[in-house]
Amino acid sequence: MINGRRKLSHAFTYLVLCLWALTTIYPFIWVILNSFRQKGLIMSDSFSIPLGEAFTWDNYLTAWHRSDFKNAYLNSFLISGTVTVCVVVIAGLAAYGLVRYRFRGRGLLYSVVLGGMMFPVFSTIIPVFRMEAVMGIAGTGNRWLSLIAVILPQVAGNLCFAIVILMGFIQSVPIELEESAYLDGCNVFQIYFHIIIPAAKSSFATVAIFAFLWSYNDLFTQSFFLRYPQERAITGLLNEISSQAGVNYGLMAASVVLVVIPVLVVYVCLQKHIIKGLTAGAVKG
């Protein structure tokens, strides 16, 4: 009797869990299916698998030719790649310094980092724009300068989170390793590159992945700085398609898939780093 009830509750548990999993997977499957469907059919028959007559590559061809995806991918990867590298390098150095050195003002600097996580991008974007306009970076119409104009605030916006996560991990690196390296004649920079980075590799990976994803997915900052067609990055392009595609729903579905694919690849390959690293940081506080 009790055994039966336990089995039943177990089945119920799996049912609920699977239902939620369905809500997170099915929408993407639905979009992918419909991106291959003749555009008229989406509105009448969107649930079947598009085979035979209904199947088409047209949506992708239209998306690729009508919008400048190639350029937008290039801009996105330039921006997000640079942001990722800068965040990892700068945050890694700062986290190491804050963890290992004891000095006056250390507590204050740590609060500066924690406080920096509180500022929503809304509250800094206008002065940043003004500052970069004065420097001659923002609003010039020059593609490369505009990319730099996006990169700088995105680096700053990701730094605090990255420093906090990296500090947590560097703290757990046993200091004996560093001491023996020091006795072997390494200076602090050699210790950092040869001991700390390999030891905290997985947390560096987490930080890099998140910096990349947040930068790649961000629409707000990008729409402030990237205003000319040749500067547009992926999310900006998608936003434009959504307002211009009208009733061409196949085109929309194909565009969504084109934007999601790089992220999907990153996620499937690296999901262990993403989830583990994040929770380690978040729960530690």
Added chain:
Amino acid sequence: MNSMIYKKKSPLLIFLIPAFAFLLVFLYYPFFQNILNTFLQIGGLGRAPEGLNTPWYENYQRLVSDPYMRTALKNTLVLVLCTVIFQVGIALILALLVDTIRVGAEFFRTVYFFPIVISATALGLMFNLMFLYKGGMVNQLLLSLGRLPYEVKPSGKVIVQWLDWKDQAHFLFTMFLPVMWQYVGFYFVILVTGLNNIPEDVYEAAALDGADGWKRTRFITLPLLRNVLCTCLVLAITGALKVFDLPWVMFGAGMPENQGWLTGTYMYDQTFNKMNVDYGSTIAVLIVVLGVVLSNVANRIFRPSEDL
């Protein structure tokens, strides 16, 4: 203990200067300049201020009397409330359920977390397709379930009364559902980690005392999870105040009929489209103040006492 290696402080400058220079120039300076900007008159994005507003608190006066601002504030607060209840609530239920199973926990974690890594812009477009007026996914589903009224004309043509998911009666649901859905997995993962950190012997002791099932959850798990839950709440509140991309892609500037503003989208529209830059700054200040106040309230209510 580490005095030997780290006594010489000069390398510290190289470690710290890049990061803190960035934070100072691109985070702290703009943040305080932004507060100053609310008192100044600024003619356009990137332009120099043209002196003080008259009166100097004009923007705050406007903030109080602006009816769209009131709508934005109301919607945002409803969104905060919904995220706290549904986002964290669903995440908690799912986390408690996953904690009881052995097979497949990894799979559920991967799948639940997936929407978070997708750009909200792409999700917005996807949900636009799903909530389409004529023949969207949801409406097709309703039609096939017989939940939409339709009539067959003598000519054989079927006229369906589609449900407009973005009209005045439904837009809050359509706007909030994707926002809440996207981040459930985030809190789920944090809560599962919190659950894993509860030592097994606590449960064993409870089992000896006869606590089982719901009782165990109510009196052991939830109190021990309180700290993590509180972290989730603060993250959910500040996250809800930052929402921009999804509603902007799905609803644009305040659709329907200026009922659909959120503080984030209204700030963007005022700054970027209406060129009321100093007023936009004021809205941004309000967003910060709201975040600080609300997360403090959450902390007051839910943060457990030190000895727990």
